[in-house]
Amino acid sequence: MAEHDFRYTLLNPQHTLTECRALAPGQYQVTGQGGSIQAGDTLQVSLKGSKSLSMRLQVSKVRHLINPPGQWTAVTTGPVFKELAIHTWQVNCDGCGSLLDLEFAVDASLGKAALQPAAEQRLQEVGWENRHGRHLCRACQQTEA
Template sequence: MAEHDFRYSLLNPQHTLTECRALAPGRYQVTGNGGSIKAADTLLVTLKGSRDLCLRLQVEKVRHLINPPGQWLAVAKGPVFKELAILNWQVNCDACSAQLDFEFAVDAALGEKARAPAAQARISELGWVARGERHLCPNCQGDAQ
């Protein structure tokens, strides 16, 4: 159960993704080279159109191809999106006015009501805290307690 990082930032020709496409909501087909992928491994894959968002996919089954050598085809499960949207938002720290410019992924099929919870989840991943309408950056969280 290893974790394999295939994000664009690594750009290693011996360890790359050829394709990642959705088969159905929550199921993905991934083709790549290198990495010795096995069932139950985790793949980190950059979201198309994003600066820094990635999907965390759990490999269900993998088939290693003979030609070209080192290539594999995997079926994996991951986040369920009917219609993926990547949005950019900004928040300011209410204590020091530091600004966070961030991206987050949301299922556009769920409409406007899904945006705020998805944004709050992403803010938390980045180490910020939201208390009602107030936001605190990681530096100011210790001061507030």
């Protein structure tokens, strides 16, 4: 069971994705080139419309194609989104005033109530913390500990 990185930032023509589409919420079909993908592997793919976000997909079935050589199609499972939306918010550190352009994904079908929890979760992923309503960058977390 291997992990394969297909994010845009790699730009490796021998190891690329051709298509990633949702079959149902949480189930995706991925077509790519290279990487020797097998059932049980994990694929890390960029989210369409995002500069930095990605998601991890578990390969449940894979079919290696004869033509073109090295191409494959896989059925995968991953995060459940009925309607994926990418948002960008600016967050100021309440300790030092530094600015973070926070990009996060949210299921748009959940409405505006889902925005704040999704943003807070992404803040934690990038190393920021919310202490009693105060957003703190990594440096300020250590000085206020």
